[in-house]
Amino acid sequence: MNVVFDALSHPIRREVLELLKRGGMTAGELADHFPVSKPTMSGHFAKLKSAGLILGENRGGTILYTLNLSVLEEAVMGFMNRVRTGQSTSAQSASAKTCPPKGETA
Amino acid sequence: MNVVFDALSHPIRREVLELLKRGGMTAGELADHFPVSKPTMSGHFAKLKSAGLILGENRGGTILYTLNLSVLEEAVMGFMNRVRTGQSTSAQSASAKTCPPKGETA
């Protein structure tokens, strides 16, 4: 929880997560989207990774980062549920099906 | 957005929001829940207030803080929607009815 919200506190890191919603991207591709140096971006990736928000798959020479949405859902939705209704502190129900996500499936 | 996620990055501030879900509390009552000094808590309140997450009503001598849930909803759910589907950046639909809230209460 703590580490997730910490990771979310920086706008670049939040934007990285948004970029990754479309699918995997390499560290270099991601870095090209931001006006900071690659070492700085590497630090952001490390923070996101250690929070469990992204996964890094080493593909010989390049690293493919992908979004780990379930960790984000569990932490954020768990907190929101707690603030809204004060129920469980464990957020167990929030991970997979936060809510029927639109007109989705139902 | 930025300022909201910044405010959410500290565990004490998140817990303050949770405490306030039941209704208003004075600065002193809130401070009594945490093992830090009152001036330190005052700083946390200031940050939450400037993010719009809480409102402070001055009641002669004491200050009643209340949760401003809609700001929290808009920022957090807006971000979640953006990460999930990449749609609007304004989160208009997220503020009021996030989802049918469990089997809770009922």
Place this chain on the structure above:
DNA sequence: TAGCTATTTAGCTAATACGCTAAACAACAA
């Protein structure tokens, strides 16, 4: 007025975070 309670402001220290450049490491190509 003085005195009491509640809360914030001022001023400080220590820790953390963010950014940079330079260097190192890893994998591949020639």
Place this chain on the structure above:
DNA sequence: TTGTTGTTTAGCGTATTAGCTAAATAGCTA
């Protein structure tokens, strides 16, 4: 081997944050 590309690590400077104590401010009561 050397070179090239992609990425991270090391080291540093500065800004921000979190905590503290002490003092100031605001409102009440006597």
